[in-house]
Amino acid sequence: MKHGVSPDTFPPRSHEAKRVSVVDAAASVFCREGYAGANIDLIAAEAGVSRQTVYNHHGDKEKLFVAVVRDLTERCNAGIFATIASFPDQPTDLEADLIAFAVRMNRNCICNRDGRFLRKLIQAEGERYPELFAEWREQGPGRTWSALAARFARLAFAGHLSIGDPDVAARQFFALVNAELQITFMLGGVPTEEEVLRSATNGVRTFLGAFARRKSPAAKQAALAHA
Amino acid sequence: MKHGVSPDTFPPRSHEAKRVSVVDAAASVFCREGYAGANIDLIAAEAGVSRQTVYNHHGDKEKLFVAVVRDLTERCNAGIFATIASFPDQPTDLEADLIAFAVRMNRNCICNRDGRFLRKLIQAEGERYPELFAEWREQGPGRTWSALAARFARLAFAGHLSIGDPDVAARQFFALVNAELQITFMLGGVPTEEEVLRSATNGVRTFLGAFARRKSPAAKQAALAHA
DNA sequence: GACGAATTGGACAAGCCTGTCTAAATTTGT
DNA sequence: ACAAATTTAGACAGGCTTGTCCAATTCGTC
The missing domain is CATH 1.10.357.10 (Tetracycline Repressor, domain 2)
Structure with a gap:
């Protein structure tokens, strides 16, 4: 019911939802604190996600910034x-x-x-x-x-x-x-x-x-x- | 010969010159790296001064920023x-x-x-x-x-x-x-x-x-x- | 040349942050 | 309900930074 037209083998839902959530939170924190001042723990907390999930999705801080x-x-x-x-x-x-x-x-x-x-x-x-x-x-x-x-x-x-x-x-x-x-x-x-x-x-x-x-x-x- | 009209008891010359030098270098580094990314060692080096001198003149990073x-x-x-x-x-x-x-x-x-x-x-x-x-x-x-x-x-x-x-x-x-x-x-x-x-x-x-x-x-x- | 203040370089503790690793818990698809 | 994938919490090492302390040195002035 959820994924409708796309019967892909990829994890279909909250995987991508979390990616978006992380990017949104990262945008907010990067803007508020600057690149150097931005703290991955804070981004994770603001995204409602564990720190490890941030790393799983985006590799490292710099890649996350580019994605943002x-x-x-x-x-x-x-x-x-x-x-x-x-x-x-x-x-x-x-x-x-x-x-x-x-x-x-x-x-x-x-x-x-x-x-x-x-x-x-x-x-x-x-x-x-x-x-x-x-x-x-x-x-x-x-x-x-x-x-x-x-x-x-x-x-x-x-x-x-x-x-x-x-x-x-x-x-x-x-x-x-x-x-x-x-x-x-x-x-x-x-x-x-x-x-x-x-x-x-x-x-x-x-x-x-x-x-x-x-x-x-x-x-x-x-x-x-x-x- | 240097200080001309002002026979103050204050250290008359390069003391103030170093203060200016530090503030100038700090302005440059704060701009390039952002507040969080700015590094006191780098500011000191760019001012041609030891790190301790920066602290002697300005107390801490935040006061230095305000002075800048x-x-x-x-x-x-x-x-x-x-x-x-x-x-x-x-x-x-x-x-x-x-x-x-x-x-x-x-x-x-x-x-x-x-x-x-x-x-x-x-x-x-x-x-x-x-x-x-x-x-x-x-x-x-x-x-x-x-x-x-x-x-x-x-x-x-x-x-x-x-x-x-x-x-x-x-x-x-x-x-x-x-x-x-x-x-x-x-x-x-x-x-x-x-x-x-x-x-x-x-x-x-x-x-x-x-x-x-x-x-x-x-x-x-x-x-x-x-x- | 001698004195005192300022400067230096370096060592140092404490804290923070990144990025990795693990084992347990949870979610997802079938 | 089962199996695979994902997420989580937490510990952890390594690195970097701030701010302090101190002994040695340099600088400016008398």
Whole structure:
């Protein structure tokens, strides 16, 4: 009844469940204590598992750390692409749509558990594992920015925006939308829903102030109507 | 001959020099290895000093860490205020002046040794020493933003800018000007002079695109003339 | 040159952590 | 219910680190 479609000979259930549990606990402890300060006993306790089980599953501390980062990277990237897919390509109200998009991106990818943990691990241990984080950089931000730049280019082509370099615009969009959250991020805090919304609103307004198409009076009028 | 004006009874020279040397080495090691991973022997070796001397000067590891953070905070804040004092209040060429200001701020306060180290320590250990970093937050970013907001308000009053909330504009200015450097910062790298200049240029252009006063054709003309 | 303070190198105890090993207990599939 | 695999608790060695102590040495000053 439990394993449904997969009649594998592998131990089908709580084996894998424990692996996940260990990786989750390890992510939490590595973030809180740093790699050197992280204690396997503590990870095991937090995962509700014996220390030996941690070693059985992951070999040693370093392999466990790598598994944690890969896991976080994968989940974060998945979330990011899912969110990018919701970009307003044919906007009805560009300002509102961009704000909603920014809030989604923040809440689902940057402020959630995985996002915060991954960011902190990158900042703390990025220099020690260059290839590991280079991989993240290419798969994550690299593609994110390209994808977003392509969307902006499309909006520009459709006459909604007036943009010089779409890649620059994409990076500036992120920077603006998070402008008011940076200190909170720096100290590892979680911004409230309201802070996220305000930062996104202010950021998008400034973004459109710089990039909204001005040659067509109709477009400008529409943008201003919602201010 | 060495101590010139101060005939104090205190050991006048290399005593203090060694204290500084130890704090500098400690900053470097704490950043590279994290608090838990930092090794007093390594700090002593990197400072060119015996381990005992480290303990003589600073008591224990935690006190040493606090001394490091206070030291970095103080120097960084001094640099930041010195740079803010160079803000172009009566600009001749607003775009060029703001770009130069942003580059100075970046090079002298954010990308230099102290700035990078302090940022990393805040990110890594900020949650463990709340009062220590709360102090930094108030004295540093808090005042920086206020000061910058006041300058922007003045520019707006003088008719150079069209700004809603000066505080928001100040935060967005920093965000825009660093938009292209975030990944580099995240991985602990040092951007090249050219990257800093490009990010500042793109950021200031977008900033002015959003906030440059548009009602006076002359101002707009002036701004565009240098694009 | 002589004095006192600071520094040094090294030994040292105590504690903590990793990673291994074992035998017993538990869970899982059949 | 049985057999195999997994998990557990605990002990354990080995290594590393912090912080202390001390005798010998160096440094700065008079």
